[in-house]
Amino acid sequence: xxxxxxxxxxxxxxxxxxxxxxxxxxxxxxxxxxxxxxxxxxxxxxxxxxxxxxxxxxxxxxxxxxxxxxxxxxxxxxxxxxxxxxxxxxxxxxxxxxxxxxxxxxxxxxxxxxxxxxxxxxxxxxxxxxxxxxxxxxxxxxxxxxxxxxxxxxxxxxxxxxxxxxxxxxxxxxxxxxxxxxxxxxxxxxxxxxxxxxxxxxxxxxxxxxxxxxxxxxxxxxxxxxxxxxxxxxxxxxxxxxxxxxxxxxxxxxxxxxxxxxxxxxxxxxxxxxxxxxxxxxxxxxxxxxxxxxxxxxxxxxxxxxxxxxxxxxxxxxxxxxxxxxxxxxxxxxxxxx
Numbered sequence: 147x148x149x150x151x152x153x154x155x156x157x158x159x160x161x162x163x164x165x166x167x168x169x170x171x172x173x174x175x176x177x178x179x180x181x182x183x184x185x186x187x188x189x190x191x192x193x194x195x196x197x198x199x200x201x202x203x204x205x206x207x208x209x210x211x212x213x214x215x216x217x218x219x220x221x222x223x224x225x226x227x228x229x230x231x232x233x234x235x236x237x238x239x240x241x242x243x244x245x246x247x248x249x250x251x252x253x254x255x256x257x258x259x260x261x262x263x264x265x266x267x268x269x270x271x272x273x274x275x276x277x278x279x280x281x282x283x284x285x286x287x288x289x290x291x292x293x294x295x296x297x298x299x300x301x302x303x304x305x306x307x308x309x310x311x312x313x314x315x316x317x318x319x320x321x322x323x324x325x326x327x328x329x330x331x332x333x334x335x336x337x338x339x340x341x342x343x344x345x346x347x348x349x350x351x352x353x354x355x356x357x358x359x360x361x362x363x364x365x366x367x368x369x370x371x372x373x374x375x376x377x378x379x380x381x382x383x384x385x386x387x388x389x390x391x392x393x394x395x396x397x398x399x400x401x402x403x404x405x406x407x408x409x410x411x412x413x414x415x416x417x418x419x420x421x422x423x424x425x426x427x428x429x430x431x432x433x434x435x436x437x438x439x440x441x442x443x444x445x446x447x448x449x450x451x452x453x454x455x456x457x458x459x460x461x462x463x464x465x466x467x468x469x470x471x472x473x474x475x476x477x478x479x480x481x482x483x484x
Contacts, residue, residue, distance in 0.1 A: 147177035149222040150215065150239065152232045154203050157382065157401035158425075160187040161408050162269040163226055164194065165288040166277065171196035173282050180218075182211075182235070189382040190408075193293050205231075212238045222280070225256065226273055245276045266423035266444070289427055292386050292408040299387040301380045309375055311391075315348035316473055319389050319406065321397035323355040323362065328450055329398055331416040331457050331465075333362065337369055338462035339396060343469060344373055352377055352392060354385060354402055394472045396465060399425055407432065412472045416465060418457035419445045431478055433468045435460055 149170055153163045160183055170179050180199045181191055191200045203211060208231070215223075216238050225236045225246035233252035236244045248259040260279050263272065274284035299306075311317060322336040340351050351374045353363045363376045377388050382405070389395060389402075390409040397403040397413060399420050406413050412431035415422070421444040422434045436443065437459045442452070450456075 147174045147222070148218070148220045149174070149177060149179050149224065150218070150220045150241075151179070151181045151224050151226065152235060153181070153183060153226045154232060155184045155187055155227075157187045157190060158404040159227075159269075160190045161290045161292070161401070161404040163273055164190070164290045164292075164408070165270050165285060166224070166226070166273055167194060167197050168288075169274070169277055169282055169285065180220075182215075190292065192383065193295070195293060211235060215239045224276055226276065228252075243280065245280060247276070266421045268423065268427065269425055272424075287429075290404060290408040291410075292383075292405070294383065294387055294390060294409065298383040299391075301384045302378055302388055305378045306388075306391075311350060311352075311375070314350040314373075316346065316394075317350050317352060317392045318343055318469065318473070319352045319354050319392040319395040319397075319411065321354045321395060321400060321402040321406075322366065323359040324398045324400045326448060328419055328448060328454070329400070331398055331418070331460060333366060335460070335462050335465075336396075337366060339465050339469070340366075340370060340374065342462060342466035343396075344370065349373065350375065352388060354389065354395075393477050394469055396469055410478065412475075412477060414465060414468045414472055416457065416460055418454070418460075419443070419447055419450070431472060431475060433472055435465050435468055 153160050178198045180201055181197055182201045182203050184203050188200055188202055191197055215235055220239050220241040222243040223236045223239045223241040225232045228247045230252045233255040237255035244256045245258040246256040248261055253259055258279050260275050270288050278284055322333055324330045353367055353376045355363050357379055367374045367376050386405050386409050389406045389411050392411050395406040395411050395413045397415050399415055399417050403413055403415050415426055415434045417434055417436040426434045437456050440456055
């Protein structure tokens with residue numbers, strides 16, 4: 147049995163696809179499982195148990211990949227991205243089993259089509275709808291996971307020591323950025339939340355974001371002369387190793403939130419135009435905050451035609467309170483980093 151998983155991009159989307167690898171490996175212990183992904187999200191899959199090969203997709207070589215996928219003669223191709231490009235790749239494979247969510251036109255590329263759920267469903271369970279169609283049952287409590295080792299921490303080890311981060315009883319990661327402005331809780335609200343969290347003298351805050359966000363993170367850090375640190379530049383796995391050493395993460399609905407979940411760090415996520423039912427585990431140790439009573443929640447728009455009330459009305463007091471609840475419960479011992 148030779149299986150190809152298609153989820154080309156977005157770190158968060160690749161992370162929530164990882165439980166599929168575990169389920170396929172259980173179902174086919176002697177099978178070969180491969181994953182096609184773009185380079186930016188490929189570090190998620192590095193050293194992933196049960197995955198035989200990560201194939202790096204370059205959209206500039208699309209015709210090459212059409213032929214390469216055909217040449218590899220897969221038995222199953224599972225398209226979790228479901229756009230015209232991945233449907234073409236799936237169809238070109240010639241695999242006897244080609245599974246994907248039903249869609250006009252390109253849905254014809256699949257031999258096994260699945261209707262989109264009528265109600266919001268956590269992204270991991272949404273992925274498992276394809277496997278259920280093929281006779282593989284969904285897990286009862288599947289969460290994404292990322293396999294780390296001490297080498298992933300090496301690039302940040304001296305920075306960690308220089309700042310004496312081991313001396314703090316609690317470390318809280320704060321991830322205030324998002325590539326889409328409509329999904330960002332305002333920075334001044336994150337700032338107020340940090341101030342509330344720092345009322346505990348034995349607590350530090352680590353600000354996390356991408357290289358293009360460092361200026362904004364540095365500006366936020368300058369408001370707090372002590373106990374707030376911008377994590378050093380490094381790859382995705384280094385960021386994951388730092389998150390794994392935190393006791394909680396306060397975040398927007400972003401790829402970094404999924405990364406925190408994958409390394410077992412409890413999260414408090416602020417939601418605006420997206421639905422926690424779709425993107426949040428919604429069970430301990432993870433919590434979320436969203437404004438109630440707005441009819442436009444879950445609009446998934448790129449621009450708000452109103453006053454962005456879904457995020458503007460979320461108070462720092464409420465987010466800090468939820469974070470204190472997570473911290474008081476403690477990080478689950480089975481998920482703690484060494």
